Amino acid sequence: MTATVIDGKAFAAKVRGQVADHVARLKEAHGITPGLAVVLVGEDPASQVYVRSKGKMTVEVGMKSVEHRLDADASEADLLAVVKALNEDPEIHGILVQLPLPGHLNEDLVINSIDPAKDVDGFHISNVGLLGTGQKSMVPCTPLGCLMMLRDHHGSLSGLNAVVIGRSNIVGKPMAQLLLGDSCTVTIAHSRTKDIEAKVREADVVVAAVGRPEMVTGDWIKPGATVIDVGINRIDAPEKGEGKTRLVGDCDYDSCAAVAGAITPVPGGVGPMTIACLLANTVTACCRANGLAEPEGLTA
Numbered sequence: 001m002t003a004t005v006i007d008g009k010a011f012a013a014k015v016r017g018q019v020a021d022h023v024a025r026l027k028e029a030h031g032i033t034p035g036l037a038v039v040l041v042g043e044d045p046a047s048q049v050y051v052r053s054k055g056k057m058t059v060e061v062g063m064k065s066v067e068h069r070l071d072a073d074a075s076e077a078d079l080l081a082v083v084k085a086l087n088e089d090p091e092i093h094g095i096l097v098q099l100p101l102p103g104h105l106n107e108d109l110v111i112n113s114i115d116p117a118k119d120v121d122g123f124h125i126s127n128v129g130l131l132g133t134g135q136k137s138m139v140p141c142t143p144l145g146c147l148m149m150l151r152d153h154h155g156s157l158s159g160l161n162a163v164v165i166g167r168s169n170i171v172g173k174p175m176a177q178l179l180l181g182d183s184c185t186v187t188i189a190h191s192r193t194k195d196i197e198a199k200v201r202e203a204d205v206v207v208a209a210v211g212r213p214e215m216v217t218g219d220w221i222k223p224g225a226t227v228i229d230v231g232i233n234r235i236d237a238p239e240k241g242e243g244k245t246r247l248v249g250d251c252d253y254d255s256c257a258a259v260a261g262a263i264t265p266v267p268g269g270v271g272p273m274t275i276a277c278l279l280a281n282t283v284t285a286c287c288r289a290n291g292l293a294e295p296e297g298l299t300a
């Protein structure tokens, strides 16, 4: 079997198009422009790249983009004051504090200071609790993107066996909650799981969010299963020349694609969906804040 490639880049472009359409309708019918604020503390190069591309895409879909940059040695009080001002700003519907924060800042405290209704990353403890109890919440962007691709590919996920590898708060746990919400039978595997291969072999849906390059190989995969590879790992690529690197996922693409029914590539799979879902969450937050109908298909 050769797997169908789930094209995350194309899917993300479609989601951004839906967001842009909804933004245009909000402006036209209600005079409202959704606003997303991103707060960056310090000079971490990877974070700077993320923040730049988030800002660019926010503007491209017609939303207002605001950036707040604080020095790496900013105090917790300074950062909390920025978040408070954004919480109170009626033109801002989504707030994202770029993680990781410098070590002297308490991430939990800062995230939980964001108004949960504006918490477009879905990391606030209220949103975590709402998701865990199956209530309407802001859903973390990466798992939301995975869910959208799975729903699109399968239609209904009800009754499927799903294995999520990884139990982080930002990917593994919310992913498992979302799959449970769609009536999958869910197993969460992690570094202490015994005989992980055997568990994965039972799965109709595998979501790998581990951070270990090409850990999942084709002999772990049930023929015809759907493989969602969240991992982004940079490895040496001597075949491209000295000192060169390339990106790989947590799944060994070639061997998994030979057995799976469908698979997301790395790059070009889950990655592009994450920013698209951030924009989707912002427009959803804006609609909720104004008591308007939410865009269809852009929430869990």
Ligand code: NDP
Pocket (backbone or CB within 6 Å): 142, 165, 166, 167, 168, 169, 170, 171, 172, 189, 190, 191, 192, 193, 196, 209, 210, 211, 212, 230, 231, 232, 233, 270, 271, 272, 274
């Ligand atoms: P974390 O490091 O927070 O979590 C990794 C999880 O993998 C942990 O639960 C850990 O288990 C588990 N794990 C580690 N080693 C093994 C093993 N040998 N067998 C089974 N489980 C193992 O990572 P994140 O969840 O933040 O990210 C996971 C991957 O996804 C990374 O590659 C990251 O770059 C990528 N990512 C991609 C995004 C995107 O937009 N595409 C967004 C976010 C992340 P334990 O809890 O027991 O330690």
